[in-house]
Amino acid sequence: MVSWVVLANSYVELSVDVLRQKLDEVFPGQFLPPRPKGTFVVAGPSPGQFMIASAIPGDAGIFLLNSVPGPYTDFSDFAEAITDPSLLQKVKAQCCWLSVDLIHRSTTDEDAYHFIEQVLAKLAPADAAFLVHPSKLTTIVFDDDIRRRFAKGEQILTSP
Secondary structure, X not given: OOEEEEEEOOOOOOOHHHHHHHHHHHOOOOOOOOOOOOOEEEEOXXXXXXXXXXXXXXXXEEEEEEEEOOOHHHXXXXXXXXXXXXXXXXXXXXXXXXXXXXXXXXXXXXXXHHHHHHHHHHHOOOOXXXXXXXXXXXXXXXXXXXXXXXXXXXXXXXXX
């Protein structure tokens, strides 16, 4: 699974228009003006859920973005892999999550991570605390260094 999840205590409220604007700040001229094919954003079936199609070379794929005002531990059992009691307590205290998942491959995992990481660098709230890789069951602190590296396209974890 090509995905990252950011845990925080702040909910990231998005609409199609707001998300499109934020994505265009990361990828200038790619999401604005709105277009029906190529690179575009549509609302998903649930609030806070969006499908993002990217035809951007080096950042191509179809992605699902979720912004959820609830604990990720209600959705995933990832925390069972955390052995440090202090870290586990802090992770369980986070009450919101934001994820971007690859749902249709256009190129490589590396390209998909490149897109996902830049989007999360832009959208993660200021109080983002942890970064979870759901299939690898890896949880690390989400700090300014991670945000900076993601924004620059410097991957921190490669595909399996």
